[in-house]
Amino acid sequence: MTDGPQPLQTVPRSSRLFDAAWFLFWAVLSSVWCVTAASQLSATFDEPLHLERGLERWRTGSTAGLMSLGAMPLPMDVETLPLYLWERCHGIRLDPVGNLDHLLPWARASALLFWWVLLFYAWRLARSFGGPWAARLAVAYLACEPNFLAHASLALTDTAVTACLLVLVYHFRAGRDGGWLRRVGVPAVCFAAAVLAKASGLAYAGLCMIVIEAERRLAPVWDGDAKVTAKALWTALWRRPARGTFRGDLVQIVLLGLGLVFVYCGSDWQPQTSGLAWARSLPPGPFGICMVWFFEHARVFSNAGEGIVRQVRHNMLGHGVYVLGQVYPRYVWYYYPLVLTIKLCEPLLFAPVVLLIVRPRSLRNAAALSALVLLLFSLNAHVQIGVRLMLPLVALAVVGVSAAAVNAVRSFRPGTSARIAVGFCVASVLWCGVASWAVWPSGLTYVNRMWGDPTDGYRLVSDSNWDWGQGVKELARWQRRRGDGSLDVWYFGSDPRIDRAPLRALALHGLSFDKPEEVGQYLRGRRLAVSTTLAYGCLYGLAPSARVAQHFLATQKPVGRTSTFLIYDFTADGAAGNAASSP
Numbered sequence: 001m002t003d004g005p006q007p008l009q010t011v012p013r014s015s016r017l018f019d020a021a022w023f024l025f026w027a028v029l030s031s032v033w034c035v036t037a038a039s040q041l042s043a044t045f046d047e048p049l050h051l052e053r054g055l056e057r058w059r060t061g062s063t064a065g066l067m068s069l070g071a072m073p074l075p076m077d078v079e080t081l082p083l084y085l086w087e088r089c090h091g092i093r094l095d096p097v098g099n100l101d102h103l104l105p106w107a108r109a110s111a112l113l114f115w116w117v118l119l120f121y122a123w124r125l126a127r128s129f130g131g132p133w134a135a136r137l138a139v140a141y142l143a144c145e146p147n148f149l150a151h152a153s154l155a156l157t158d159t160a161v162t163a164c165l166l167v168l169v170y171h172f173r174a175g176r177d178g179g180w181l182r183r184v185g186v187p188a189v190c191f192a193a194a195v196l197a198k199a200s201g202l203a204y205a206g207l208c209m210i211v212i213e214a215e216r217r218l219a220p221v222w223d224g225d226a227k228v229t230a231k232a233l234w235t236a237l238w239r240r241p242a243r244g245t246f247r248g249d250l251v252q253i254v255l256l257g258l259g260l261v262f263v264y265c266g267s268d269w270q271p272q273t274s275g276l277a278w279a280r281s282l283p284p285g286p287f288g289i290c291m292v293w294f295f296e297h298a299r300v301f302s303n304a305g306e307g308i309v310r311q312v313r314h315n316m317l318g319h320g321v322y323v324l325g326q327v328y329p330r331y332v333w334y335y336y337p338l339v340l341t342i343k344l345c346e347p348l349l350f351a352p353v354v355l356l357i358v359r360p361r362s363l364r365n366a367a368a369l370s371a372l373v374l375l376l377f378s379l380n381a382h383v384q385i386g387v388r389l390m391l392p393l394v395a396l397a398v399v400g401v402s403a404a405a406v407n408a409v410r411s412f413r414p415g416t417s418a419r420i421a422v423g424f425c426v427a428s429v430l431w432c433g434v435a436s437w438a439v440w441p442s443g444l445t446y447v448n449r450m451w452g453d454p455t456d457g458y459r460l461v462s463d464s465n466w467d468w469g470q471g472v473k474e475l476a477r478w479q480r481r482r483g484d485g486s487l488d489v490w491y492f493g494s495d496p497r498i499d500r501a502p503l504r505a506l507a508l509h510g511l512s513f514d515k516p517e518e519v520g521q522y523l524r525g526r527r528l529a530v531s532t533t534l535a536y537g538c539l540y541g542l543a544p545s546a547r548v549a550q551h552f553l554a555t556q557k558p559v560g561r562t563s564t565f566l567i568y569d570f571t572a573d574g575a576a577g578n579a580a581s582s583p
Contacts, residue, residue, distance in 0.1 A: 003143060007523065015132065018376065019132060019135070019136070022136050022139070023119070023120070023123060023139055024031065026119070026139050026140055026143035027115075027119050027139075027143065029143060030115070030119075030142075030143035030149060030152070031112055031115065031116075033436065033440060034108075034112060034115065034149060034152045034153040035108075035109060035112075035151075035153075036440075036441065036442075037149070037150075037152070037153045037441035037442075038104075038105060038109075038372055038441060039105060039151040039441075040441035040442075040473060040474070041154075041442070041470040041471075041473065041518040042106055042442060042469065042470055042472035042473045042474075042493075042495040042497060043100060043469065043470070043472075043493070043495040044154055044156065044464070044468040044469050045464075045468050045469045045492070045493050045494055046098055046156055046494075046503045047104060047155050047156065047494075048096065048097065048494045048495065048496070049069070049078075049371065049457060049494065050071065050075075050076050050079075050155065050157075051076075051080060051100070051103060051104065051107055051155065052065075052096040052097065052155065053065040053066050053069065053071070053094045053138060054066075054073075054076030054077065054079060054080035054107075055078065055080050055083060055084060055087075055094065055096055055156075055343060056559070057073055057076065057274075058077070058080060058081070058084035059084070059087075060416055061266065062266070062268050062302070063265045063266060063302060063304075064268050066307065067265070067302045067303070067304070067306040067307040067310070068306075068310070069307075069310075070199060070307050070308075070310035070314055070550045071157065071307065071520055072157070072195065072196050072197060072199055072201075072265075072266075072304075072307055073196060073200055073259075073264070073265060074164075074193065074196035074197045074228055075111065075114065075155075075156065075157045075160040075161075075198075075280060077112055077166050078110055078111065078114070078160075079107040079108075079110045079111050079155045079516045080107060080110075081110065082106055082107075082110050083103055083106060083107065087255065088199070099179040099345070100495070100497075101424075101497065104155065105531070105560075107155035108153060108154060108155045109479065110153045110155070111154065111156070111159065111160070112152065112154070112369035113300075113305075114152075114159045114160040114162075114163040114164075114197075115148075115152040115159055115162075115163070116397065117141060117163040117166075117167065118142070118148075118152075118159060118162055118163035118166060119139050119143065121163065121166040121167050121169075121170050122138045122142055122166055122395060122398065122399050123135040123136075123137075123138065123139050123208065124170050125138075125166060125169060125170045125173075125367060125399050126138035126139075126367075126399045126402050126403050128170070128173070128174070128408040129365045129366075129367060129399070129400070129402030129403035129407075130365075130402065130404070130405075130407050130445055131406060133406045134274050134402050134403040134405075134406040134407070134500065135402075137402040137406060137425055137429070138398055138399050138402035138403070140429045141348070141398045141402060141428070142272065142395065142398055143431060144429055144432035144433040144435075144436050144445065145344075145345060145394075145398070145432050145436070145438050146345065146432070146436045146443045146446035147343055147344065147387055147388070147391070147394065147437055147443065147446060148391065148394070148395075149274075149436055149443050150443025150444045150446065151388055151391065151441075151443075151444075151464045152222070153441075153443065156198060156296035157198045157200070158388040158389070158391050159164055159200035159391070160198065161194060161197040161200065161201045161204070161392060162199040162391045162392045162395050163197075164193040164194040164196075164197045164201060164301065164397075165194050165201060165204050165208065165392045165395075165396075165500070166261075166392075166395060166399075167190045167193065167194075168187060168190035168191055168193070168194050168205050168208070168209075169212065169367070169370065169396070171187055171190050171206050172187040172190070172212055173184045173212045173216070174207075174254075175187060176212075176213070176216055180498070182268060183249055184249050184252045185256075186233070187253050187257075187261065188252065188253045188256035188257045189210075189257070189260065190257075191253050191254065191256075191257030192203050192256075192257040192258070192260035192261050194348040195257065195258070195261050195304075195308075196261055196264055196265075198306045199289065199307060199311035199312070200311070200315075200344050200389065202308065203377070203447065204374065204392050206250075206254070206491065207370070207373050207374060207377060208370045208373075208374075208396075209248055209250060209253070210250075210373075211366060211369050211370045211373050212366045212370070213246045214369075215364070215365070215366040216366075217403045219364075246301055255275075258304075261304045262303055262304045262305070264304070265303055265304035265307070266303070267300050267301065267302065267303045268300070268301065268513065269300065269301075270299055270301055271295055271296055271297075271298065271299055271301065272295055272298070272301040272302075272306070275295045276292070276295040276296065278291075278293045279291035279292045279294070280292055282418050285554070299517060308442055308458070309579075314383060315381070315382055315383050316382060316436075317382065318330060318331040318382025318383055318384070319323060319331075319382075319383070319384075319538075319541070320538035320539070320540040321335055321384040321538055321541040322461070322462045322536060322538040322570050323335060323338060323339065323384075323460070323461060324338070324460055324539045325459055325460070325536070327537075327538045328511050328538070329513075331382045331383075331384050331570055332381075332384070333379045333380070334379070335378075335381070335384040335492075336375070336378035336379070336381060336384070336387075336389075336390055337378070337379070338377065339384075339386075339387050339390075339461060339465065339570070340375075340387060340390065340394070340448060341445065341448075341450070341451075342447050342451050342460055342461060342465075343387040343447060343461070343465060344387075344394065344448065344449065344459075345428075345431060345435050345447070345448060346431065346433060346448050346449070347427070347428030347429075347431050348394075348397070348398065348401070348432070348452060349448075349450075351401050351405060351424075351428060352368075352397070352401055352404075354424075355404050355405065355408060356481060357402065358408060359404070359408035359411060360409070362403075362404035362405070362407045362408045362411070363401075363404045365400050365403050365404065367396045367397070367399040367400035367403065368398075368399075368400025368401060368404060369400070370396045370400075371393050371394075371396040371397035371400055374390070374392065374393040374487075375393055378390060378393065378514045385463045385464055385465075386463055386464030386465045386468075387465055388464050389417075391449060394571065405421070405424075405425055406425075409421045409425070434579070435448075439454075442471070442474075442564070443472065444464065444465070444466060444467075444468055445457060445458075445466050445467075445471060445563050445564065447460060447461065447466075448451070450457065458532035458533075458536055458564075459536060462536055462537035462538070463533055463537060466532060466533070466564065467492060467532040467533040467537075467564040468492075468493070468495020468533075469492055469494060469495060469529050469531070469564075470493070471531075471562055471563055471564030472489075472493065472495045472497050473497070473505070474490070474563060474564070474565075475487075475489065475503065475529055475562050475564075475565050476497070476500075476502060476503055478560070478562050478565075478567075479529075480502055485502065486501060486502050486504045487503055487504065487527055487528075487529055487567070488501060488504050488505075488506040488508055488526050488527065488529070488530065488531045489503050489504065489505055489506060489528070489530075489531075489565070490507065490508045490509075490527045490528060490529070490534055490549070491505060491507075491531050491534075492531035492534045492537070503529075506526075506528065508546065508549040509534075509539075509542040509545055509546035509549065510543070510545075511545055512545055513545040513548040513549060513576075514548065515548065516549075516551050516552035517552075518548075519548060519549045519552035519553075520552055520570070521567075525570060525571055525572070526570050526571070527568070527569050527570065527571060528567070528568045528570065529562075529565040529566070529567045529568075530566050530568065531564060531566065531569075532564055533564075534546070534550065535550065535553055535566050536550075551565075553568065556568055
């Protein structure tokens with residue numbers, strides 16, 4: 001690992017061929033993991049609705065259905081485009097609910113486009129910080145990381161926004177000293193893509209651009225031979241760049257990017273129904289009259305603003321959270337730093353610490369610093385439903401740490417220290433690869449061994465960190481192997497196969513229970529499978545009877561389990577197996 005950053009045009013042909021083979025190897029290998037895993041998983045909580053609204057978007061040209069969910073359209077457009085083209089070619093209207101089993105694999109396969117973009121730009125970004133071996137290490141890390149593989153297997157938005165953010169970070173950084181097109185135009189398009197992938201891209205992109213500019217201005221002071229002082233850092237931070245101004249460029253990028261977002265999403269040119277209802281509920285008076293007139297005549301909805309506002313409002317309100325066996329009625333500030341220590345592979349947690357001790361200067365790159373800022377930003381995040389919302393942070397951390405590791409190795413004199421460092425990098429990739437192999441196909445259930453037995457991770461985390469509704473196929477296979485009739489299921493998810501033999505949906509949260517004993521009486525004579533998110537999660541949005549049912553199940557011992565379901569037996573033969581103890 002001795003090669004520093006080089007312009008691509010100066011790289012020898014043999015090195016370019018090796019790089020291409022390396023990239024294709026990891027991209028193809030990880031894609032095989034994703035495709036084969038996806039075939040074993042049922043739909044997650046959000047996928048059926050996203051698939052339905054995505055097809056609706058292609059058929060009608062309207063994004064109203066997606067905007068009402070606070071979901072931006074780019075990922076769904078990409079994932080459902082092959083299905084829509086099939087509709088147009090064959091003249092047959094697809095049913096995203098009745099034919100979900102056949103349509104979802106195609107949508108998930110299409111979503112791999114974002115995975116390849118993510119890997120490619122992680123490669124380019126790491127190479128710009130640490131040369132060819134930094135790029136190779138970053139791609140290998142990402143291709144083996146269980147959380148990325150888990151979400152790259154699904155037709156959702158988290159991989160998409162991560163990919164688009166890396167595209168923005170690369171082009172914004174590369175174009176800072178260029179002309180207007182490279183400095184503003186291309187980053188504006190990338191910024192629009194990040195927001196169109198997910199509304200949170202708005203905040204992530206803004207923070208990353210600020211960090212990149214700060215790092216660019218401070219780099220001459222950090223890398224120079226002179227003593228670094230607070231005054232020198234402050235002067236460098238506020239110096240005027242050679243071309244344009246950062247504030248002016250940032251305003252142009254945001255305004256142009258948001259303009260592209262609004263154009264892409266379009267409008268149905270209708271009044272905003274919820275706003276009109278609110279205006280009509282106001283007390284009589286001039287203000288109420290003005291508001292009614294405004295919402296009746298401002299026929300510019302649905303548009304991108306509605307989706308962004310809905311998501312911002314959702315993030316501000318937040319909801320309950322479950323972590324480490326505890327349910328909290330509201331968000332907790334330490335959730336994401338804590339969950340990252342549970343969900344990430346151990347090498348990705350240890351590497352930054354080792355680098356801080358051995359070569360702290362190596363971590364002074366824009367990717368690592370952006371990851372740090374996003375981590376600090378996560379302390380104020382109010383929606384705490386899974387590490388998936390922090391995948392942009394993790395991707396930038398992988399890029400930054402990979403570059404830092406290679407630069408640290410390069411700083412060692414040839415000898416034992418350098419060989420140990422190289423060995424650590426190789427062992428880290430192998431560690432992540434073994435972890436991904438062991439958890440296949442249910443990558444969502446990965447937790448590292450620092451927190452105990454990985455199979456008991458549902459006691460630590462819930463929702464998309466473990467059980468996002470993806471385990472219905474596995475449960476059906478489990479029941480068929482037993483061959484003893486139907487199994488009632490209290491399910492966290494939206495896959496319609498939950499009500500097909502040998503499974504039968506039983507929504508305990510839709511029944512009326514006041515005491516745990518009433519739950520036991522109702523379940524007498526039944527065999528019940530319960531999603532771990534319902535057995536241990538915070539149950540936000542469900543009726544109080546769900547909490548009563550949860551309290552009752554906490555006194556029972558399951559007689560079996562799958563990766564995301566606990567199975568209880570309340571029949572005469574199985575009642576003795578339900579000991580009065582927590583599982």
